[in-house]
Amino acid sequence: MSDAAMADGAAMTAEAIAADVRSRRRSARDVAAAALERIAQRDRGLNCFTLVRRDDALSEAAKLDARIAAGADPGPLAGVPFAAKNLFDVAGVTTVAGAKIEAEGAPATRDATAVAALRRAGAILVGVTNMDEYAYGFSTENTHHGPTRNPHDPTRIAGGSSGGSAAAVAAGLVPLSLGTDTNGSIRVPAALCGIFGLKPTFGRVSRAGVFPLASSFDHVGPFARSVADLALAFDAIQGPDPTDQVCAERQAEPCVVELQRGVAGVRIAVAGGHFSALAGAESLDAVARVAAALDATTRVTLPEAHRARAAAMIITAVEAADLHLSDLRMRAKDFDPMTRPRLLATALVPAAAYAHAQRFRAWYRARVAEVFRDVDVLLAPTTPYPAPPIGAPSTTTVDGVLVSTRSHLGVFTQPLSFIGLPVISVPVVTPGALPLGVQLVAAPFRESALFRVAAKLEADGVAAAPVVSRPPD
Amino acid sequence: MSTLPRVTEADVDRLAAQVGLRIDPTDRPDVAAALAVLLGAAQLVMEFPLPEDVHPAPVFRP
Secondary structure (H helix, E strand, O other): HHHHHHHOOOOOEEEEEEHHHOOOOOOOOHHHHHHHHHHHHHHHHHOEEEEEOHHHHHHHHHHHHHHHHHHOOOOOOOOOOOEEEEEEEEOOOOOOOHHHHHHHOOEEOOOOOOOOOHOOOEEEEEEOOOOHHHHHOOEEOOOEEOOOEOOOEEEEOOOOOOOOHHHHHHOOOOOEEEEEEEOOHHHHHHHHOOOEEEEEEOOEEOOOOOOOOOOOOOEEEEEEEHHHHHHHHHHEOOOOOOOOOOOOOOOOOOOHHOOOOOOOOOOOOOOOOOHOOOOOOOHHHHHHHHHHHHOOOEEEEOHHHHHHHHHHHHHHHHHHHHHHHHHHHHHHHOOOOOHHHHHHHHOOHHHHHHHHHHHHHHHHHHHHHHHOOOOEEEEEEEEOOOOEEOOOEEEEEEEEEEEOOOOOOOOOOOOOOOOOOOEEEEOOOOOOOOOEEEEEEOOOOHHHHHHHHHHHHHHHHHHHHHOOOOOOO | OOOOOOOOOHHHHHHHHHHOOOOOOOOHHHHHHHHHHHHHHHHHHHHOOOOOOOOOOOOOOO
C-alpha cells in the first residue's frame, strides 16, 4: 500500500471509516470530501462514475455530523462513502441503466430499497456508476458513456455489467458499492478488478427500485475490499421487503458475527467437470491455491452445469426481449451498438426453448440440492481468464476451443445464479499478474458459511484486495 | 462455437417479421451471429429429456 493511498484515505476500509466517524475522530464531511477529491483526480482516467453527487453528498455528510454531535446513533456505516450502479433508483437521479433511451427519463422520486438501507445505516452516496447497457454484458464497454477501465491495467476491461462499481472500489475511490448480478455481473467484475463481491441468495436482498434485466435471475449485492466490509454492507441490505414481490420473507441473518467463527466443521469441496474445463491455467491455479489453503481435497460435479448455462442464456434472452421489444421495434438505433444486435436476437428465440429451460431449471435445482447434502461450500473459478483488453476481438481460443471473448467470462457464474445460489467471489492476486477470482458457493440462504470461509482466506493472506494506487491520470 | 447452428440474414429477416421487428441491414450479420449462439443454447437445452412431472410453474402455499 502506497503512502499516498494511506494519506488520502483510499485504502481505508468502511469499518475503519465508520469507527472514526462514530467516535468523531474524523467528520463524515471530511471523509466525503476526500472521496470526492479522489474521484475528481482519478475518475477521468477510469470512467467509473456516470454522475457524481458532489454537493448532495457533502450536504448529507454534514447533516450526519450534526446528528452525531447531537448524540444520535449514526448507524454501522456512519460516513462511509459508497457508489451504486446506475441501475438503482436514487431520488433525484435518472436511472440511466447505461442506455441513451433511459437518459431521457425523469429522475427517480425515491431510492431503491438497497440504496435506502445503506443510507439508513449512515453511508453517504457519492455517485452512480457505469455499466453495460441494460446490464446485458460482461465488459462495461459502454458506447454512450465510454468504457470503464480496469484499475490494475487501464487498457483492460473492468468486467461487467457492474464494472463501474467494481473499479471504483478497486481503485480506492470508495470502500463500498452496490451492483447487480443476473448471470455474473457482480462476480465477473469483482474477479477482474481483484475485490470481493457477493451475489446473495435469490430473494435475500430486495430488488425494489432496480431496473430489471431478467426477473428470474436478477440479484442485488455489494462490492468491498475486505470481508468485514462486505458483511457490513450485506447485513445492512438483507431481509424482507414487502415492496419487492420476489424478496423472501425469511428474516435477516447477520453475517458480521460469523467472521470470527473459523471454518471448523465446514465441508468444502472443489467443483470439477464443467468448472475445470475451458479455462486458462491461471484460473484453475487460483482455485487450487484456495483449495490447498482450506485443505479441500474432495471434488464434486454439478450435473449438466454446461446445460444450466445454456438454459440461463435462453431465459435471460427471452425475459430481456419482453422488456425491450417495444423500444427495439420503435427505436433500435438508439441502443448501444455493443448491445443492440444481441438484444435484437433475444426477440427471435423459440418459445418452447424458454419453457423447457424453466423446467430444466427445476430439475437442475433438485440435483444440485443433493450435492449440498454432503458439502457446505463449493470452490469454482469465477472467470476463465483475467481481464481482456478493451476492444478485444469478439472471439478467443481457450484450450484449443474458439469461444466468445466476452460471453465466455460468464461460463462459470451462470450455472450458479441460474438457481439462485449465494456466491462470494474472493480475489486471488499474484504479484505482477492480473487479479482473478474464486467463487465460494453455498446452498440457498447459507451466506454465513461463505463469510466464514472468506474470512479465513483473508486472514491467511490467500485472498486480498489491496487498493490499486496509481498516479492521477 | 464450432457446432453452432447456421443462421442466415434471410433467417433473421423472416423471424424478425414474425415479431414485428425490422432489422437494419447493417445489423443483420451481427444479429445472425448472436442468434446462432442463442439457438445453439436452445438446442442444448431442448435435447435434454425431462420427466413429465418436472414443472416450471411456481408453487403456491398458504
